[in-house]
Amino acid sequence: DTAVSQTPKYLVTQMGNDKSIKCEQNLGHDTMYWYKQDSKKFLKIMFSYNNKELIINETVPNRFSPKSPDKAHLNLHINSLELGDSAVYFCASSPPEASGRHYNEQFFGPGTRLTVL
Amino acid sequence: DAKTTQPPSMDCAEGRAANLPCNHSTISGNEYVYWYRQIHSQGPQYIIHGLKNNETNEMASLIITEDRKSSTLILPHATLRDTAVYYCIVRVARQGAQKLVFGQGTRLTINP
Numbered sequence: 001d002t003a004v005s006q007t008p009k010y011l012v013t014q015m016g017n018d019k020s021i022k023c024e025q026n027l028g029h030d031t032m033y034w035y036k037q038d039s040k041k042f043l044k045i046m047f048s049y050n051n052k053e054l055i056i057n058e059t060v061p062n063r064f065s066p067k068s069p070d071k072a073h074l075n076l077h078i079n080s081l082e083l084g085d086s087a088v089y090f091c092a093s094s095p096p097e098a099s100g101r102h103y104n105e106q107f108f109g110p111g112t113r114l115t116v117l
Numbered sequence: 118d119a120k121t122t123q124p125p126s127m128d129c130a131e132g133r134a135a136n137l138p139c140n141h142s143t144i145s146g147n148e149y150v151y152w153y154r155q156i157h158s159q160g161p162q163y164i165i166h167g168l169k170n171n172e173t174n175e176m177a178s179l180i181i182t183e184d185r186k187s188s189t190l191i192l193p194h195a196t197l198r199d200t201a202v203y204y205c206i207v208r209v210a211r212q213g214a215q216k217l218v219f220g221q222g223t224r225l226t227i228n229p
Contacts, residue, residue: 004160031215041202043161043219056216090160094215104151104208104215108160 003027004109006091012115013081021076021112023091031055032074033092033106034066043090049074078114086116121205126224135192137223139205142186149210150181151217152190154201161204161219164190195227 004025013019025032033056034046048056049068063079078085091109122140129135141150152164165172165179167188172179178191192199204222208215 042221043155045216045218048216058216092160104149104166104206104210104217105163106161106215106217108162111158111160 006109025093029093135195137190156201
């Protein structure tokens with residue numbers, strides 16, 4: 001199926017650990033994003049990559065490091081996890097101009113629920 | 118980006134049209150209106166967008182007022198599966214990475 005996929009779906013870990021969340025899209029999109037949705041359900045962008053280049057970097061602690069090995073993947077690595085990092089993390093992608101689709105039509109993955117104990 | 122205002126919640130009977138309003142009184146001429154929705158525990162889903170003219174697709178219709186200061190998303194025959202939080206977002210359209218700013222949205226409940 002064509003989609004944005006994330007692994008794992010659930011992640012439970014202890015404070016202080018380092019963890020990674022993986023995202024892959026097979027839609028042929030150039031741009032990928034990470035969003036965070038906290039317990040109050042506010043959805044906020046964290047990062048965006050366009051053709052493996054970091055474009056958007058919101059005010060996010062440097063414990064969070066995105067890595068884009070290629071256009072189809074954008075992984076999120078989190079060091080020294082804290083209780084406040086507990087949230088649902090969504091990956092998204094958006095199509096290139098040449099696709100004919102609209103720039104701001106973003107396709108979201110199913111989310112990764114991270115719980116830090 | 119222009120700020121949007123939406124009612125926090127709405128109810129609609131199954132089979133009826135659901136009309137979701139959005140105010141964006143400070144919208145500028147090059148900003149589009151986008152609608153997304155988030156069904157419980159899923160990622161947001163793009164619904165529709167428009168600039169000036171009314172738009173319709175297989176999911177919904179978007180009615181934008183002539184002064185562009187408000188818009189209405191219409192789900193013509195709401196089903197239980199349309200229960201979700203609906204987000205109205207105003208944003209310029211340009212190539213490359215775009216930061217979508219999600220507000221609180223409208224929690225739409227479709228009742229049987």
